[in-house]
Amino acid sequence: MAFDYDLFVIGGGSGGVRAARIAASEGGAKVALAEEYRMGGTCVIRGCVPKKLMVYASEYPGLIEDARAYGWKVEAGAFNWGHFRVQLEAELNRLEAAYRGGLTGAGVEIFDQRATVADPHTVELADGRRFTAKHILIATGGRPFMPDVPGAELAVTSNEMFRLDMLPKRALVVGGGFIASEFACILNGLGVDVCQYYRGAQILRGFDDEARGHVATAMQAAGVTIHCGTDVLRMEKTHTGIRVVATDGTEREFDLVLYATGRKPNTAGLGLEPLGVELGRNGEVKVDEWSQTAVPSIYAVGDVTDRINLTPVAIREGHAFADTVFGGKPRKADHELVAxxxxxxxxxxxxxxxxxxxxxxxxxxxxxxxxxxxxxxxxxxxxxxxxxxxxxxxxxxxxxxxxxxxxxxxxxxxxxxxxxxxxxxxxxxxxxxxxxxxxxxxxxxxxxxxxx
Missing domain, CATH: 3.30.390.30 (FAD/NAD-linked reductase, C-terminal dimerisation domain)
Structure with missing residues (x-):
């Protein structure tokens, strides 16, 4: 059977882009990739990269204080969020163009729209067009999880944090994982009054107990108010902000509520389960050590598999897939001792x-x-x-x-x-x-x- 493409990748994040580029440039495959939002995925557009730039911005008040102690005559002015946002968007545009250029330079055809799987060898685009492919790679990443709490529509997720019109004066961060804790520190460093609610006993669950205790102590010393064993019961809009009623019996008002309570794989509506692709309890695509699903022609890499949700891991998985299927160099991604x-x-x-x-x-x-x-x-x-x-x-x-x-x-x-x-x-x-x-x-x- 003749196929339109040797490989069709759904998802333009780090894993999908690496797999597409290597399959095309080194494996000689005819490759297409569909992305419904922006090229670069979570990491480049609404994750690691913009977050780290915000981390850098939030560290300057401390550096200015230190500079004075070392003898420099310096004064901190007010942080200009609008200026930072313009610079941030320019950098994300540059990175997105680099990702896109890497694909087109390798000969990958790009479709800037949503794609779903119609059968084991057919992909359907949002505009109704269908293409066949010998292999299909699912690399659709994940999305923030928002629990069903009364007033949830008043809150934002990490996706929106990089596009705020203005910085809040008072912010509540809900969650105790690394995303929640990082944003609590970022906002605190930018001069926001920050409170963090976490329903567990200590933030950063899954990390070494002594290390996470050390981080929590330092965060509180820096001004972040952490309430463990606390969750949100409901949120209500007021004339002056968002009233949050918590499980500890308190009621507090904030200008911004950020929910960072975990992420879920982006598999809804892709058409995978009717074809025999198995999904896990969290919606993740079940794959073997070669990133292959129960349907032999369909593979998956990155956060959509919910193995180790880190950008470099997704890149390694995508590269290993391309080497195995198109490069004649069978190899598995190594998930041991990942820093x-x-x-x-x-x-x-x-x-x-x-x-x-x-x-x-x-x-x-x-x-x-x-x-x-x-x-x-x-x-x-x-x-x-x-x-x-x-x-x-x-x-x-x-x-x-x-x-x-x-x-x-x-x-x-x-x-x-x-x-x-x-x-x-x-x-x-x-x-x-x-x-x-x-x-x-x-x-x-x-x-x-x-x-x-």
Whole structure:
């Protein structure tokens, strides 16, 4: 049977774009891609990239304070949100054009509209056109989850945070994950009075307990009011804002309510289940280790599979798919020991097992250093950095590395190389420290603080 395309990709995010480009440029495939919104997906348009730029913007008040302590005569003016938004949009436009240019340069045909799956080898566009493809790749990512709460229409999600007309004076962030915690820090840094509600016992569930406790303490010291064990009962519009009634019996008024209570895979209405593609409880596409669904011609990568929802993972999955199916180089995406960073203030970088997970697996030794960093110590700030290694007692391998402090994301990337290679505690110890740095603490911790 002759097909219109060798590959049709649905979704123009990081995973789908990488798969399409590699299949076309290196695999010689005839490829098409459909994207209903903007090229670049969640990460580039409404996620990692604009969020990190907001993180940078929110850090300047602290830097200006430090500069004065170091002898600089500087004064902070009011933050101009309108100016920042114009600059932000220009950067996103540049990145979107780069993504689009990479695809067209590889020979990929782009359809700027929604696409669904009509049968195992047919894609239907929103305008009614149908195309056949030998292989179909689902790379539609995820979307913010909004619970069914009275007054939910008054709230916004992370999607809208980058396009606010103005900054609020009072904001409530609902949720305790990394997105919620990052935005709480961003808004706080930009001068917003921030409150964070989380129904659990401590924010950043799933991360190392000691590390997330360190982050929460620092956030509260910086001015974020965190209420754990608290959720929203209802929201009501008032003349002066949004009244929020909480489960702890309080009623507070805010100008903005941001819901960051998780994300769901974008599979609704794609037509997958009638074809035999299995979806999980969260709506995720079920795939095997080759990213293949139960329908042999249909594959899926990225957040829509709900495996590890990180941009670099989606890129690796998309590349592995293209190499396997079109490049004659069968390989699986490696999901072991994937490092990640949470861009709260302070940052949290992590790779491997938390202390709690490691203890469930085997006896461990735990090494921890907590100290005030030189830069802000001189400036009189009370910031504290934490470095933590979780080590197997039997093999001596470093099972987990957790860093809380400025530049944690940068440091954990390099530490991840060592952990991925199977470095032992003695390998760390043999490495000569770079002084004076924060990271030198990773190779100078000699005595465990806990065993068991």
């Amino acid at each position: 990640s960073a949470v861009f709260t203030q302070p940052e949290l970088g992590t790779v491997g097992l938390s202390e709690e997970a490691a203890r469930e697996q085997e006896p461990v030794e735990v090494y921890v250093a907590s100290f005030r960093p030189m830069q802000t110590l001189f400036a009189g700030r009370q910031d504290r950095v934490m470095m933590k290694l979780v080590v197997s007692q039997s093999s001596r391998k470093v099972l987990g590395c957790h860093i809380v402090g400025p530049g944690a994301g940068e440091m954990i990337q390099l530490a991840a190389v060592a952990v991925k290679m199977g470095a032992t505690k003695e390998d760390f110890d043999r490495t000569v420290a770079v002084h004076p740095t924060m990271a030198e603490e990773l190779v100078t911790m000699r005595n465990p603080v806990r065993r068991g």
